[in-house]
Amino acid sequence: xxxxxxxxxxRAAGAAFCENCGKALATGETLDVGADCASCGSPGSVxxxxxxxxxxxxxxxxxxxxxxxxxxxxxAVTDRGLRHHRNEDAMWLAVRGADVDVVVCDGVxxxxxPDVASESAAEAAGKALALDAGVADAIREAAEAVAxxxxxxxxxxxxxxxxxTIVAARVRDGEAEYxxxxxxxxxxVALETGHAEPLTEDxxxxxxxxxxxxxxxxxxxxxxxxxxxxWLGxxxxxxQPRTATLRPDTAxxxxxxxxxxxxxxxxxxxxxxxxxxxxxxxxxLVSAARALVAFAVEAGGADNITVALVPLTP
Amino acid sequence: MxxxxxxxxxxxxxxxxxxxxxxxxxTSSGAEGGRRTxxxxxxxxVDCSGSMQAEGRMAAARQAAKAAVGCIxxxxxxxxxxxxxxxxxxxxxxxxxxxxxxxxxxxATSAIDRLQANGGTAIGAWLKLAHQLLAQRPGDxxxxxxxxxxxxxxxxxxxxxxxxxxxxxxxCDCRGVGTNWTVxxxxxxxxxxxxxxxxxxxxxxxxxxxxxMMTTAMGKTNGDVQLKVWTPVNATVRxxxxxxxxxxxxxxxxxEDGPRTGRYPLGAWGAESRDYHIxxxxxxxxxxxxxxxxxxxxxxxxxxxxxxxxxxxxxxxxALSTRINRQVAHYTGQAELADAIQAGIEARKAGDDRxxxxxxxxxxxxxxxxxxxxTEELLATVVEIxxxxxxxxxxxxxxxxxxxxxxxxxxxxxxxxxxSQ
Numbered sequence: 001x002x003x004x005x006x007x008x009x010x011r012a013a014g015a016a017f018c019e020n021c022g023k024a025l026a027t028g029e030t031l032d033v034g035a036d037c038a039s040c041g042s043p044g045s046v047x048x049x050x051x052x053x054x055x056x057x058x059x060x061x062x063x064x065x066x067x068x069x070x071x072x073x074x075x076a077v078t079d080r081g082l083r084h085h086r087n088e089d090a091m092w093l094a095v096r097g098a099d100v101d102v103v104v105c106d107g108v109x110x111x112x113x114p115d116v117a118s119e120s121a122a123e124a125a126g127k128a129l130a131l132d133a134g135v136a137d138a139i140r141e142a143a144e145a146v147a148x149x150x151x152x153x154x155x156x157x158x159x160x161x162x163x164x165t166i167v168a169a170r171v172r173d174g175e176a177e178y179x180x181x182x183x184x185x186x187x188x189v190a191l192e193t194g195h196a197e198p199l200t201e202d203x204x205x206x207x208x209x210x211x212x213x214x215x216x217x218x219x220x221x222x223x224x225x226x227x228x229x230x231w232l233g234x235x236x237x238x239x240q241p242r243t244a245t246l247r248p249d250t251a252x253x254x255x256x257x258x259x260x261x262x263x264x265x266x267x268x269x270x271x272x273x274x275x276x277x278x279x280x281x282x283x284x285l286v287s288a289a290r291a292l293v294a295f296a297v298e299a300g301g302a303d304n305i306t307v308a309l310v311p312l313t314p
Numbered sequence: 315m316x317x318x319x320x321x322x323x324x325x326x327x328x329x330x331x332x333x334x335x336x337x338x339x340x341t342s343s344g345a346e347g348g349r350r351t352x353x354x355x356x357x358x359x360v361d362c363s364g365s366m367q368a369e370g371r372m373a374a375a376r377q378a379a380k381a382a383v384g385c386i387x388x389x390x391x392x393x394x395x396x397x398x399x400x401x402x403x404x405x406x407x408x409x410x411x412x413x414x415x416x417x418x419x420x421x422a423t424s425a426i427d428r429l430q431a432n433g434g435t436a437i438g439a440w441l442k443l444a445h446q447l448l449a450q451r452p453g454d455x456x457x458x459x460x461x462x463x464x465x466x467x468x469x470x471x472x473x474x475x476x477x478x479x480x481x482x483x484x485x486c487d488c489r490g491v492g493t494n495w496t497v498x499x500x501x502x503x504x505x506x507x508x509x510x511x512x513x514x515x516x517x518x519x520x521x522x523x524x525x526x527m528m529t530t531a532m533g534k535t536n537g538d539v540q541l542k543v544w545t546p547v548n549a550t551v552r553x554x555x556x557x558x559x560x561x562x563x564x565x566x567x568x569x570e571d572g573p574r575t576g577r578y579p580l581g582a583w584g585a586e587s588r589d590y591h592i593x594x595x596x597x598x599x600x601x602x603x604x605x606x607x608x609x610x611x612x613x614x615x616x617x618x619x620x621x622x623x624x625x626x627x628x629x630x631x632x633a634l635s636t637r638i639n640r641q642v643a644h645y646t647g648q649a650e651l652a653d654a655i656q657a658g659i660e661a662r663k664a665g666d667d668r669x670x671x672x673x674x675x676x677x678x679x680x681x682x683x684x685x686x687x688x689t690e691e692l693l694a695t696v697v698e699i700x701x702x703x704x705x706x707x708x709x710x711x712x713x714x715x716x717x718x719x720x721x722x723x724x725x726x727x728x729x730x731x732x733x734s735q
Binding site for chain 1: 326549596597599601605606607609623627628630631633
């Protein structure tokens, strides 16, 4: 029995993304030819190319808001936010029983086609994890996929190589192996104590400055604070993902997110508070993820927002 | 036939911005094997006014007309009109079109030998006769060559009313020989008839010019190609201009075609490429909104040959919205260049040397910046260019009439921007 509408692969059963063809099984808006226009209200005016035949507005971009719901096992939501014109974040979520593969990527806005970079990276890493690769190898696969983009398609990609960050986790038997490149983060939030543990250390100017002894507040206020020092892309040089393994000794939630979320909660304690509030106030995991995205949107929505939640027990 | 259209633009608009600009490049590889799919008709109109006797123009015109006849493909319908105070059909019999064969071309050639210069200039009447002859063959690729050496002698407003009536029904390439004709008048004819205009200062160059025009005409494979532009509700088309190979404003030639859609005539097409600048005003959107500002189709009748989309995406990222598209900037400059030259020539004629110097200076600067060396060289025949980069020029005291007319007629010629940059 296949759950994937795009290909007949049985491994897709129960997965939030088909592990074979990589197509999302659970997505947000899809193009609805002949639908009423959400902008001007004209009945049945959405044309074949997705634009309203009356007011010209695009009916919706599938990536603007995507949700992946794997019930109590995992959930992930990505959203365009308010200020960016498209969603340059991408995610991958696949589950098999209690096993989870999850990837969050954030396209570098100053590069060419960052949305393509993040999508390619998430897909390449996700597929590698599905074939039981380790996280470091999966990230290297993603790095190769993104680097290859520079020489395909639009010639502008040669001048400014498509680039993105990545954070990925592979959960097997209650343990999470995780790894990252760039400033997309992973946290461990303990449910009972509300203790938050940042699992990743940003490859960013601010992190390096703080590590070298700079005042954290001054470092974060520096205009260069968010400049990343490692990324995936043809111009990134050799990619060396940092990896570690999380073995929880108490019940909690593994959170993977892009800076569109953590920027509004830079302190781990505040971050944990918001995550716990969203988890407790919502009946299911995907609603909690959606609430976290809504929090970032209400806080300003200055960037694309992606968050993935994976509950773990010892 | 294979047509393709590609839009070049910066689709990102600042919040509150409403003006959308795009350059649409339309390229055609011509019909199957570069051959016409239907028929073609040609009319050659030669001015036989009395002034044509001067400087051996009549003899040169005879040579040129013969050269043009020699270029007409077998099977093409054609006629030759002698332009005097009325229009007289020289070949074949009045009201008829000949079918091109080696025999009819030989007959036409001997008829051309009978052309004599004695009469007036009546461009309106000549075009009207050409129109009547071509109307016998609807669906043909219809083309005419018009040669004159003087100003139109018809009563004021007659030529305009004829152009109003027959404008766009066939393509007419206009050539002025010598320097006693009026650039603005022939340009008006060429614009209305979707043709070209140029000066042939020396009669001996006429044959080459006629050969080139006829060869180009024979290369056309599609007769009546149009640009169909759809825009969203509450949007207005500010302008539609051809910007390459030369500037021609098509805005006023719009005919409505259903809701929010208009058609602009492009004339006949062969294997060639042209660029169009489309400017649309749209209602402003919110950050992240994406709007289809125009759907630009190349059509022949109801047949859509190719299509391209002009988009608008609003963002508060100034790095995106302030990015300047090279194509749009380049052709905006080329259109300004043509305007500056024409304004400079007018000011110089009116004795306003200050304005003329300013306009020619700006023109020199624009021509230099954009690498339009042909226009820069033409400018140098009218002004001394001291520093093209800053637009510093001095009016020349003595300017050859032919040079100024060449600058005027060729002011609309543009160069293409490098695509890779």
